[in-house]
Amino acid sequence: MQPVAPSLRRKPTVMSLLARFAWLPLCFVLVGCHIDMYDQPKYRPNRPSDFFEDGRSMRPPVENTVAMGSFEADSALFTGRLNGELAVDLPMELTADLLERGQTRYEAFCAPCHGLAGDGNGVIAYRGPLQVPTLHNDRLRTVAIGYYFDVITNGINRMYSYAHRIPPEDRWAVAAYVRALQLSQNVDADTLTAEERALLGGP
Amino acid sequence: MSAQIFSRNANAILLVSIAAIVLLIVGIISALIGLYLSPWYTGVGDAIEQPVPFSHKHHVDQLMIDCRYCHSTVERVAHAGIPSTDTCMSCHSQIWTNSPLLQPVRDSYQTGEPVLWNRVYDLPDFVYFNHSVHVAKGIGCASCHGRIDQQHLTAKAQPLYMGWCLGCHRAPEEHIRPRDEVFNMAYEPQMMPIADRLALVQEYQIPVDGRLTHCYTCHR
Secondary structure, three states, rough: OOOOOOHHHHOOOHHHHHHHHHHHHHHHHHHHOOOOOOOOOOOOOOOOOOOOOOOOOOOOOOOOOOOOOOOOOOOOOHHEEEOHHHHHHOOOOOOOOOOOOOHHHHHHHHHHHHOOOOOOOOHHHHHHHOOOOOOOOHHHHHHHHHHHHHHHHHHEEOEOOOOOOHHHHHHHHHHHHHHHHHHHHHOOOHHHHHHHHHOOOOO | OOOOOOOOOOHHHHHHHHHHHHHHHHHHHHHHHHHHHHHHHHHHHOOOHHHHHHOOHHHHHOOOOOHHHHHHOOOOOOOOOOOOHHHHHHOOOOOOOOOOHHHHHHHHHHOOOOOOHHHHHHOOOOOOHHHHHHHHHOOOOHHHHHHHHHHOOEOOOOOOOOHHEEEEEEHHHHHEHHHHHHOOOOHHHHHOHHHHHHHHHHHHOOOOOOOOOOHHHHOO
């Protein structure tokens, strides 16, 4: 190759110098890549905290705190009691929707121990050394419906309270569904229509 | 006659070099995309170590416990809820009471110190996902969490990339199911004919006017 004559070589202009080093600012842009927005200094549910001594960002409420609108001491809806006695009536209208809602709650929260039919042979009872009483006896069939609300709210014997998992309205729905379950297991076959008897599969 | 600057095979070399450079660029880009989608990068399928080796397979598939027994706020608020120690103990005060695997849970119950579970799904803090609305609009747990009822140890089923979220927000009819099948892990949205799914989209009042793909739907 022949050397290029000096006169043909172009002198570097300011613009060409700028163009040659245009990639430099890009480095500054890349240095800006970090994850501050991805992990923002704020608390979201269950996030640990190094501010509070117990390491929790979700603060346990001060003891005996009652959230606004979540409790009224003299309301059967929230206590299961009227004038100190277990409520005898549902504090809401009994509808098919309420029973359906009660069924989904019952099957999610109660059936593991009490069984789908309420006879105490749920899968947890089956796996453990646990005797779960049946819901189908005369005492439980005749007890005030507020009793079920009370047991779900406060627990009984070895059953824990389900108050923090089942809101009051849903507890009543479960209580209503328990009544339906009890009826389903204790109905005189003669009172059924022929069609309903056919569904039973018996003679 | 002056000498040739380029030899005769320079044309071929030029063509081959151009082809090689193009292939190289395409290759690098595909490799990066592949890497980005690969479980190696996204962690999909990698079980996260936990203080207690909790098995969804055992509790959901074998014991048939409803998702809501533990994740009880999933229908009401944004966060599905990691169960409190009290929830674990409502069964484990009665069964498996001496299991050494459950020692951290019993310790937590006695001391009030929380069990420190490790996060499996970590959305960026600028995304505001709400469980309750998805459940209410007929999107099943399995749509995002996969067959978690078949997982012994919990792992991500989806990388949760934005494009994947948008796939459903653009075409909810591909993923919708009847509300009473939301917690059914074995249900597949395709079991329902597309016409019925479109009807569900309408019945559940899922906006199809493009609102679901606005930035502010998920980012605030």
